[in-house]
Amino acid sequence: MKHYSNLESLENFEATVDLALELKKNPFVFEELGKRKTIALVFFNNSLRTRLSTEKAARNLGMDVMVLNVSDSWNLEFGDGTVMNLDTAEHIKEATQVIAQYADIIAVRAFAGLKDKVADATEKVLNAFIKYAGVPIVNMESALSHPLQGLTDAVTIKETVTKKRPKVVLSWAPHPRALPHAVANSFVKSMKLCDVEFVITNPVGYDLDPKITKGITINHNQQEALKDADVVYVKNWSSFDDYGQVTNTDSHWMMTKEKLGHAIFMHCLPVRRNVVVEDAVLDSDQSVVIQQARNRTYAAQAVLKTLLENIT
Numbered sequence: 001m002k003h004y005s006n007l008e009s010l011e012n013f014e015a016t017v018d019l020a021l022e023l024k025k026n027p028f029v030f031e032e033l034g035k036r037k038t039i040a041l042v043f044f045n046n047s048l049r050t051r052l053s054t055e056k057a058a059r060n061l062g063m064d065v066m067v068l069n070v071s072d073s074w075n076l077e078f079g080d081g082t083v084m085n086l087d088t089a090e091h092i093k094e095a096t097q098v099i100a101q102y103a104d105i106i107a108v109r110a111f112a113g114l115k116d117k118v119a120d121a122t123e124k125v126l127n128a129f130i131k132y133a134g135v136p137i138v139n140m141e142s143a144l145s146h147p148l149q150g151l152t153d154a155v156t157i158k159e160t161v162t163k164k165r166p167k168v169v170l171s172w173a174p175h176p177r178a179l180p181h182a183v184a185n186s187f188v189k190s191m192k193l194c195d196v197e198f199v200i201t202n203p204v205g206y207d208l209d210p211k212i213t214k215g216i217t218i219n220h221n222q223q224e225a226l227k228d229a230d231v232v233y234v235k236n237w238s239s240f241d242d243y244g245q246v247t248n249t250d251s252h253w254m255m256t257k258e259k260l261g262h263a264i265f266m267h268c269l270p271v272r273r274n275v276v277v278e279d280a281v282l283d284s285d286q287s288v289v290i291q292q293a294r295n296r297t298y299a300a301q302a303v304l305k306t307l308l309e310n311i312t
């Protein structure tokens, strides 16, 4: 694996899930691997979990860590041949190569703009790093995917659910803001790689990219979809068809204790209480959201270990 840009980058998904579970038991066994190696974490957007868990993962492997919030740096230009006499002070071509002078691995977070479907699909920021930096790149949530989260979610289900071929439901929830599709996309891809019965439920007009959901049951009736679920993963996303728009805020789609039944509750966090999910769910033993956040460290560590082995 040269870069971790999406879940397909992994040569062996199942082995990586198992590696993350091993690393959770013994986090420091590879602490020599990353010695004298540096990772730069570059953020174009906010973060709590990804920022801290990726840093912790790198430190567990003996790496040095640097963090750059792009909002503290120069305004970046992405255009080709632009006459840069306006607001942008530095071109992404120089910026990526310069960061690579200080870092052996670069991890990048750059969300979808949600204004232009075609533009978001080009993964402009992630791909610029891959094209120009010349070092391995890790996706910390891009326009279309959040593969560190998708990997974590498979790890969390594997360690929590003992039932063979459990029923997993991805259930859309309302949200006041337009949110990206990345988390949902990577969860779908992750579940396609796991031995589970997988169903997606969302309102009409909120179907995810059909190229990603191909072969998966989408049920627009939430009650029907949730029947006999073992795992319920809740997430909001904005409309894909009416790209980036919030066309539905129906609170009936909020997850409740009653709807959850006997299932465990998952969410990538951050989550809006009593909008996306009611308190009674988050405050119950059925919620594994904190365990999920913990597992982010070991999923990131499995990815970084694999990348480090290829550069040493």
Ligand SMILES: NCCC[C@H](NC(=O)CCC(=O)O)C(=O)O
Binding pocket: 141, 146, 177, 179, 180, 181, 182, 183, 236, 268, 269, 270, 271, 272
């Ligand atoms: N990285 C995990 C989720 C990040 C982002 N959520 C958010 O922006 C929530 C912000 C809010 O609730 O205002 C998303 O859905 O992709």
Ligand SMILES: NC(=O)OP(=O)(O)O
Binding pocket: 046, 047, 048, 049, 050, 051, 141, 149, 268, 269, 270
């Ligand atoms: N789940 C997740 O990626 O959280 P942050 O956005 O806080 O990093």
